[in-house]
Amino acid sequence: xxxxxxxxxxxxxxxxxxxxxxxxxxxxxxxxxxxxxxxxxxxxxxxxxxxxxxxxxxxxxxxxxxxxxxxxxxxxxxxxxxxxxxxxxxxxxxxxxxxxxxxxxxxxxxxxxxxxxxxxxxxxxxxxxxxxxxxxxxxxxxxxxxxxxxxxxxxxxxxxxxxxxxxxxxxxxxxxxxxxxxxxxxxxxxxxxxxxxxxxxxxxxxxxxxxxxxxxxxxxxxxxxxxxxxxxxxxxxxxxxxxxxxxxxxxxxxxxxxxxxxxxxxxxxxxxxxxxxxxxxxxxxxxxxxxxxxxxxxxxxxxxxxxxxxxxxxx
Amino acid sequence: xxxxxxxxxxxxxxxxxxxxxxxxxxxxxxxxxxxxxxxxxxxxxxxxxxxxxxxxxxxxxxxxxxxxxxxxxxxxxxxxxxxxxxxxxxxxxxxxxxxxxxxxxxxxxxxxxxxxxxxxxxxxxxxxxxxxxxxxxxxxxxxxxxxxxxxx
Numbered sequence: 001x002x003x004x005x006x007x008x009x010x011x012x013x014x015x016x017x018x019x020x021x022x023x024x025x026x027x028x029x030x031x032x033x034x035x036x037x038x039x040x041x042x043x044x045x046x047x048x049x050x051x052x053x054x055x056x057x058x059x060x061x062x063x064x065x066x067x068x069x070x071x072x073x074x075x076x077x078x079x080x081x082x083x084x085x086x087x088x089x090x091x092x093x094x095x096x097x098x099x100x101x102x103x104x105x106x107x108x109x110x111x112x113x114x115x116x117x118x119x120x121x122x123x124x125x126x127x128x129x130x131x132x133x134x135x136x137x138x139x140x141x142x143x144x145x146x147x148x149x150x151x152x153x154x155x156x157x158x159x160x161x162x163x164x165x166x167x168x169x170x171x172x173x174x175x176x177x178x179x180x181x182x183x184x185x186x187x188x189x190x191x192x193x194x195x196x197x198x199x200x201x202x203x204x205x206x207x208x209x210x211x212x213x214x215x216x217x218x219x220x221x222x223x224x225x226x227x228x229x230x231x232x233x234x235x236x237x238x239x240x241x242x243x244x245x246x247x248x249x250x251x252x253x254x255x256x257x258x259x260x261x262x263x264x265x266x267x268x269x270x271x272x273x274x275x276x277x278x279x280x281x282x283x284x285x286x287x288x289x290x291x292x293x294x295x296x297x298x299x300x301x302x303x304x305x306x307x308x309x310x311x312x313x314x315x
Numbered sequence: 316x317x318x319x320x321x322x323x324x325x326x327x328x329x330x331x332x333x334x335x336x337x338x339x340x341x342x343x344x345x346x347x348x349x350x351x352x353x354x355x356x357x358x359x360x361x362x363x364x365x366x367x368x369x370x371x372x373x374x375x376x377x378x379x380x381x382x383x384x385x386x387x388x389x390x391x392x393x394x395x396x397x398x399x400x401x402x403x404x405x406x407x408x409x410x411x412x413x414x415x416x417x418x419x420x421x422x423x424x425x426x427x428x429x430x431x432x433x434x435x436x437x438x439x440x441x442x443x444x445x446x447x448x449x450x451x452x453x454x455x456x457x458x459x460x461x462x463x464x465x466x467x
Contacts, residue, residue, distance in 0.1 A: 107428055107429050107452065112437060
């Protein structure tokens with residue numbers, strides 16, 4: 001991958017994706033070989049909205065590469081609450097760190113940050129936009145189970161605001177994948193995402209119900225339908241209930257169906273699914289470590305092309 | 316159109332923007348930042364019969380030439396437009412507009428949650444795609460409603 005930043009999944013070619021996933025596999029096989037690779041380097045975790053797993057996952061991945069991490073603390077008590085622009089904030093933090101991971105509530109925030117700084121920027125979620133590092137770990141999980149070609153995947157839930165969905169759908173167009181999108185009418189894929197999918201000639205179909213396509217699927221990727229997307233709470237309960245799965249739902253599925261979820265889940269996947277052979281969402285979350293290690297390693301290597309793999313330290 | 320059908324008079328020097336999609340004439344003036352206070356002579360024809368478009372609008376501005384960025388944005392709302400430069404009552408130059416690859420700093424993004432609508436020191440940038448424009452920051456696509464988002 002010869003990229004300076006990771007902003008959107010649409011920037012990634014099949015070769016880019018496979019290179020990171022190959023490296024993730026190597027990291028998973030021999031983590032000790034990567035332990036001091038970026039010792040002395042610093043990763044800034046710039047989270048402008050709450051995040052638990054993405055932040056901790058990057059934090060852990062960086063530390064396992066020998067890096068230190070710095071964060072902004074609570075946004076309410078930081079300079080952001082004093083009205084500083086994102087442009088200024090990232091320019092300042094650029095001087096403190098060798099790479100930035102950014103989570104921000106506005107779409108396009110990571111693009112802006114990437115234009116303002118010279119160190120690598122990873123988009124860890126920009127509003128309802130993109131979340132490409134999640135996509136890499138999703139693809140890693142799918143690849144380990146099924147491979148990435150000749151794949152039939154169902155993506156279900158909130159497709160309109162779900163940034164993990166937007167990134168995953170874009171990345172899958174680089175592979176031979178049939179994509180089925182299952183959602184209520186009001187939460188269909190946004191126009192911009194459908195535009196990109198059609199531009200690539202991707203094979204996609206949209207449905208309002210899971211049942212007619214369930215038995216064709218290799219992977220079912222479930223996302224959370226959020227209450228705040230509905231003006232009326234009764235409407236939310238009615239709609240969300242139709243996109244909930246349990247072990248009984250999955251009796252109609254192929255034996256080797258993989259069920260994934262970017263987490264956190266609320267009740268869209270019943271706990272009884274956890275005990276089935278289909279459940280893969282916890283492994284999926286765990287895959288965030290080798291994949292984000294591989295991603296950071298790649299971006300830092302691109303940013304420091306002199307063969308310097310971080311500063312050697314005596315231990 | 317023959318002389319006796321002319322609905323607006325000829326101009327001596329200036330620019331005639333012809334073959335504007337019917338209903339877009341006032342948006343053309345908005346793009347050019349013309350509201351009458353500048354003192355230019357301005358004539359507007361709306362819903363004028365046209366062989367090519369059925370009906371068209373036409374805008375004539377005296378003593379005013381167009382910049383490239385004005386022409387670029389014009390092309391988005393009036394892709395069929397012709398721009399005639401008039402000197403001493405004669406058309407000395409006649410150009411069709413061409414669609415640019417991108418437009419910078421002229422349109423505002425309709426996505427309220429786009430970073431370009433936050434309080435950032437940033438110019439909007441839109442790529443021109445098949446049938447509209449697309450925000451470089453949040454990827455929102457703007458089609459028929461481009462004229463509503465001209466930020467001049």
